Amino acid sequence: MLARNAGEIARRAGRPIEVSAIATRSPERALAAVDGGTVHPRAGARAVHVSTDLAAMVKRRDVDIVCELIGGIEPARALILEAIAHGKHVVTANKALLAHHGTEIFAAAHAKGVMVAFEGAVAGGVPIIKALREGLSANRIEWIAGIINGTSNFILSEMRARGASFATVLAEAQAKGYAEADPTFDVDGIDAAHKLTIMSAIAFGIPMQFERAFAEGIRGLAGEDIRYAEELGYRIKLLGITRRVPAGDGRAEGVELRVHPTLIPRRQLIANVEGAMNAVLVKGDAVGATLYYGAGAGAEPTASAVIADLVDVTRMHTADPHHRVPHLAFQPDQLSDLAVLPMGEVRTSYYLRLTVDDRPGVLADITRILADRDISIDAMIQKEPSEGEDQTDIILLTHETLEKRVVDAIARIESLATVRGPIVRLRLESLA
C-alpha cells in the first residue's frame, strides 16, 4: 500500500514515507516483496534492509518510526519499550499488548517524548480511536457498544440466516480461513474485550484494566434463542459494552466493561451489521449517538489504519505545527487540477417511469431507442392498466451508462405518440 499509494500518501503527509528496514522471523516473504518491487528502498538507499534481528531493528539510526506488527505480548512489549528508549516513535495494531500493558507503554512514550499510535488496534481501518480521542472531545461519553469481532459476527450472521448451529458455522469458517484453528480469542470474547478495554480507557480517561473486563462468548449460543429473539423483534450480536454509571441503586459510581451476546432491537442500524463487518456505536451527551462502520480485520483495512498512523506521526514532524494537518488533507502545493465533470459525463444507473398507451408495440419502440444508445435494461415492471383506463405505467431500471445517453433517449422516447407526458427519471447507485 505504501508503494501503491505512494503519491497520495506523500501529498498528504508532506513527504514520502519510506521503508528503511524490515525485521521478521521469516524473511522470505519480505525479501520476495522487496525483490518484486512492491517494497521500495528509501531514497538514497541501495536496498531495504531485511533481517531476522528484531532487537537490532528497533535501534537502527535510519529508522524514525518502528511499526510493530508481530502481535502477542512478548517479544512485542520488550521491543516497543526498547524502541521508545531509543527515541523512536511507534505504530502498533497490537490490541492484546495495549489492553494488558498500555499504561506502561504510554508512560514510557510520554517520558521519552515520542508517540505511540494504535488506530489499527480497534475496528481495523475504521478510525474509531481518532473519533473518540479527537472528534468527540467536547462530549461526556456515556457509553460505547460495538461489534468489534468480525469472526463472531460472521458466525452469528450465518447462524441466523441459515438456521445453522454454532459448531457447523465455526467449522465452515475455519475451513475457509475466516476463523483460526484455535478460535478461542474470537468466539470467547477475549479479542473483543481487548478492543473494548482500549476504547473504555479513551472514552472515560481511565487506565487500561483488561483484567477487570467481563467476557462471555458465543460458543454456548443456541439457534432457538436466535429465533425467539427475532420473534420478539431483537437480533443477537456479540457486543462489547462500556458505560459510565452514576452512583445509585446500591452501586458506587463506576464503569461497566463487558463483552457478551446481547439482544438489541432489530430496527437499530447496528443490528443490521452483517458478516465480518465491525461497527461501534458511541453515545455522547452532546452529539447523541454516532456510529462508525467498516471492515474490522484483513490485511488492507489494517494497513489502512497503520499507514494513517504513519501519516499522523510524519505530519507531526513538519516545520509548522499549525499546518500539521493540511486544511484539505493534501498539502496546499499538492492540490490537483482534476476537473469536475459535467452531468452529461456522469456514469450511473437510471430509474425511468413512463406512462404509455396500453397497446402492442409500445415497449418494443422504447427498448429499441434504449438499445440504439447502448443503454441496457436491468429490471422492469409493467403495470396492468386500471379498470377502464387505456394507459399504464412502465418502470425501467437501466444498467450503468452515461447521463447524456439517457437524456438523449428520454427526449426521443417522449416524442413517441404512444408515450404520455414527461418521463420521470431518477438516478440509481448500487454503492458497491
Place this chain on the structure above:
Amino acid sequence: MLARNAGEIARRAGRPIEVSAIATRSPERALAAVDGGTVHPRAGARAVHVSTDLAAMVKRRDVDIVCELIGGIEPARALILEAIAHGKHVVTANKALLAHHGTEIFAAAHAKGVMVAFEGAVAGGVPIIKALREGLSANRIEWIAGIINGTSNFILSEMRARGASFATVLAEAQAKGYAEADPTFDVDGIDAAHKLTIMSAIAFGIPMQFERAFAEGIRGLAGEDIRYAEELGYRIKLLGITRRVPAGDGRAEGVELRVHPTLIPRRQLIANVEGAMNAVLVKGDAVGATLYYGAGAGAEPTASAVIADLVDVTRMHTADPHHRVPHLAFQPDQLSDLAVLPMGEVRTSYYLRLTVDDRPGVLADITRILADRDISIDAMIQKEPSEGEDQTDIILLTHETLEKRVVDAIARIESLATVRGPIVRLRLESLA
C-alpha cells in the same frame, strides 16, 4: 457545553477553554447566558465581554481563537479574513462560506500560520472531516455518498412511511420547526452540495468548486416513485455523491460532484438511515467501505464539532508536539480512578428461556420469584407444548435490573421442581 463539560474538556485539551468575548447582533441571549452563569468569564477576567461590534471582536488581544457562527457569506468572510490577518485561529461551521470561498480562506490561513478548523461544516457532530483528512489518509478515496441534509431525509422518511406527499410533509416540518420557512437550501439540494463540495475537495485534493456541483432536490419527487422503488428493492434518498473516475468511455479523467434523489438497494445500511439523521459512506481502495452516522444538525451536535475543533487548536498549543493528542484522550496526569464495576453491579435487561412442566401455577411461581427481587417483566412468550410433550418453553424479557438480582432469581427458579434443566440467560440492551 463549554461550561457543562468544562472538566472533561480541560482534562482532554490540557488547559481550560475560556470564553473571552461574544459579539452578536442581538446580545440579549448572550447577556442572559452570561448572567445565568452558563457562560463563565475566563480566569482572572471580571466578566465576559458582550458587544454588537463584530469587527472589533476579531481583533481583540485577549482572543486566541475566533469562532464564527453567524452563517452566510458576508460579513462572515470578511470577519474571518480579518481574524486571520490579526493572527487568530478560526473555528467555523459555515459550509456555504467554505464551499464558495474556502480556497481563499485556507490560503490566507496558511500564509499567516494559523489554523482554520471546520468539522461542524459537514454532518454536524459526526467527525467526518477528521476521518477523511486523517483517518483514511492511506487510501486512494474512490467515492463518497452521503445523506447530508437532515431536513430532506426527514421528509423522504415521512413520505415513505406514511405515503404522504412532499407538500404535506414539508408543511408539517415547517410547522414543527424542522424545516425553515424558505426551505430552498435544504430541499433543493444546495445545502447538501455545499457539504459535498467540501468533502470532495478533501477526498481528492482538489480546490473547492461549488459552482460546478450539480444539485437536484426532492421537491418534484412523487409518492408513486417511492413505492415503485420499494417494490424493486430500493429506497430513495437525497444523496451527495462524489467519485473519481478514470478516463474512458469517451470521458476525460475527472471527478463527479452531484446531489440528487437516488435509488439505493434497501439492504444497504445507509438505506436504513431514517429521520433527520446523517450518514456518509466512504469507499477507499484499502479500507473498503466505511460509514459514519449521527445527528447532522441541531445546537448540541454542531457545538460538539465546534468544541472538538477548539480542543484540536488548543492541543496544538501545548508545549510538546508529540503529545498534542494524549494517548488516552485525557492528559496523562488527568486520568480518573473510576472503578470498573463487577458484573453483579451491572444494570441491563434480560432474556430468559425456561423449559417448564406444562401445568397450572408454574408461571405464577416464576413471576413471584422475579417480583420479590424487583425484577419486572417487559414481554413474554409461552409456547404451546409440542404434540405428546408435557413440557413447554417460556421466554421472558425483563426491564432493566441489576445482574446480581437476576443471578439470584435464576438460582431460585432453577430449584423449582416444575422447571427443567438450566435457564438460558442472555442480556438485552435497547441502545437508546
